[in-house]
Amino acid sequence: MGYFKDNRKVFILLNITHDCNMRCKYCYYQQEMNEKPGKMSYEVLEAAIKRAAESSFEKLMFTAHGGEPLTRGMGFFTDMLDMQKKHLEGRSYSNFVQTNGTLLTREFISLFNENDFGVSLSLDGPASMQDKYRVYSNDRGTFDDIMKNIGIMEEIGLRFAALSVCSNDTVKNMLSYYDLFKEFKNFDGMDLVCPQIQYTPDMITTGYYGKGLIELFDRWFYDTECMFEIRVLSSFVFSILLSRPRMCFFVNNCFSNYVMVSVEPDGSVSPCDSNPEIKIGNILDDSLESLIFKNPIKKMYSVGEQKRLEDCLFCEWYSCCNGGCPSLLDNNGKQLYCEDYKMVLSHIKNTLEKVGVCREEILGEESFKNIPNPCLRMQLKKIYKEIQGDSPDACNLEVKNPA
Ligand code: SF4
Numbered sequence: 001m002g003y004f005k006d007n008r009k010v011f012i013l014l015n016i017t018h019d020c021n022m023r024c025k026y027c028y029y030q031q032e033m034n035e036k037p038g039k040m041s042y043e044v045l046e047a048a049i050k051r052a053a054e055s056s057f058e059k060l061m062f063t064a065h066g067g068e069p070l071t072r073g074m075g076f077f078t079d080m081l082d083m084q085k086k087h088l089e090g091r092s093y094s095n096f097v098q099t100n101g102t103l104l105t106r107e108f109i110s111l112f113n114e115n116d117f118g119v120s121l122s123l124d125g126p127a128s129m130q131d132k133y134r135v136y137s138n139d140r141g142t143f144d145d146i147m148k149n150i151g152i153m154e155e156i157g158l159r160f161a162a163l164s165v166c167s168n169d170t171v172k173n174m175l176s177y178y179d180l181f182k183e184f185k186n187f188d189g190m191d192l193v194c195p196q197i198q199y200t201p202d203m204i205t206t207g208y209y210g211k212g213l214i215e216l217f218d219r220w221f222y223d224t225e226c227m228f229e230i231r232v233l234s235s236f237v238f239s240i241l242l243s244r245p246r247m248c249f250f251v252n253n254c255f256s257n258y259v260m261v262s263v264e265p266d267g268s269v270s271p272c273d274s275n276p277e278i279k280i281g282n283i284l285d286d287s288l289e290s291l292i293f294k295n296p297i298k299k300m301y302s303v304g305e306q307k308r309l310e311d312c313l314f315c316e317w318y319s320c321c322n323g324g325c326p327s328l329l330d331n332n333g334k335q336l337y338c339e340d341y342k343m344v345l346s347h348i349k350n351t352l353e354k355v356g357v358c359r360e361e362i363l364g365e366e367s368f369k370n371i372p373n374p375c376l377r378m379q380l381k382k383i384y385k386e387i388q389g390d391s392p393d394a395c396n397l398e399v400k401n402p403a
């Protein structure tokens with residue numbers, strides 16, 4: 001056991017390979033893939049599992065990430081499960097996988113189903129959106145292959161979530177984007193995030209993202225049959241009503257508050273996979289606690305973060321946005337999607353007030369009865385109860401899972 005008790009979750013992102021069978025046009029690993037993509041050795045994998053076993057965190061959340069993790073084959077995953085059984089007996093742990101979905105075979109799907117993996121697919125929307133950027137190396141689109149594999153997941157009953165990268169095409173066709181996900185039976189929710197603009201400067205126009213999110217919000221919020229979450233939108237609703245952001249993007253000083261490590265194939269560790277160039281140590285040499293809480297680079301970074309946030313202090317949305325994700329800044333250090341967030345937050349607050357739900361008047365679970373979307377209503381009640389019970393889980397955030 002580590003040197004103090006910590007009842008929060010820790011997210012351990014395992015970048016088990018930088019190799020991939022696809023060549024998305026906005027991928028930031030392209031160059032490495034074409035040269036010599038890194039592959040995590042069993043030594044590094046086992047070290048990460050052992051570090052988790054020795055740590056004081058109560059809940060251990062492993063995410064197999066990449067590159068495309070399924071290029072490592074079934075054997076890597078079964079070996080990982082065996083290592084976890086050996087080292088994590090009696091510990092509470094969960095596995096997640098972020099995959100592009102093209103290599104999902106019936107065997108993989110059964111393995112993930114039998115071992116309770118949380119599965120997130122990178123899917124940008126219907127073929128017109130997906131196949132524009134998410135292609136194989138011969139430029140062929142991937143939509144049909146993914147849909148075939150989703151068919152097998154639905155047949156086997158494996159639940160899944162999705163990560164979509166928003167482009168101007170998504171915004172132009174927001175309702176068909178929504179309707180695609182509505183077709184799935186075992187679907188939990190999606191993240192709709194923006195690309196890191198330095199890799200694809202023309203993909204999304206600022207201001208346009210906000211416009212799209214507003215259209216999406218209206219469709220989702222008033223959908224009385226919807227049973228899935230849109231995390232960026234839920235996060236805004238939870239912040240406005242209950243001061244509980246759901247995404248790391250909207251937490252003040254994410255690197256200081258967030259309990260995550262991103263382990264590269266060679267064992268080097270970054271605080272977040274959006275910033276792989278910031279190294280805070282190596283899993284072969286350092287404990288999880290020292291990587292997360294004691295590293296001086298992290299403290300230096302958090303000072304810079306504080307400075308950035310000073311720009312935002314007089315913003316009326318500061319308590320909900322906290323300056324956004326520090327990896328999405330323009331050359332002057334301003335949040336790229338600032339105006340979009342303002343538009344969306346203002347629209348959501350007005351909409352909530354229109355249906356009679358406002359922060360000042362929340363007196364109990366009943367206060368959410370006018371929220372038309374049943375999934376959102378249920379989640380609000382749950383978070384409210386957690387806050388009342390002062391459960392540590394109420395403060396737990398979930399990670400953006402970029403692929
Ligand atoms: S974005 Fe993900 S799926 Fe696309 S090429 Fe890069 S690693 Fe592969």
Ligand code: SF4
Nearest residue numbers: 248249254272274325
């Ligand atoms: S994705 Fe952005 S907000 Fe989230 S932990 Fe990384 S840098 Fe922070």
Ligand code: SF4
Nearest residue numbers: 312315321323335338
């Ligand atoms: S909306 Fe803009 S100004 Fe306001 S907190 Fe967010 S990034 Fe800062």
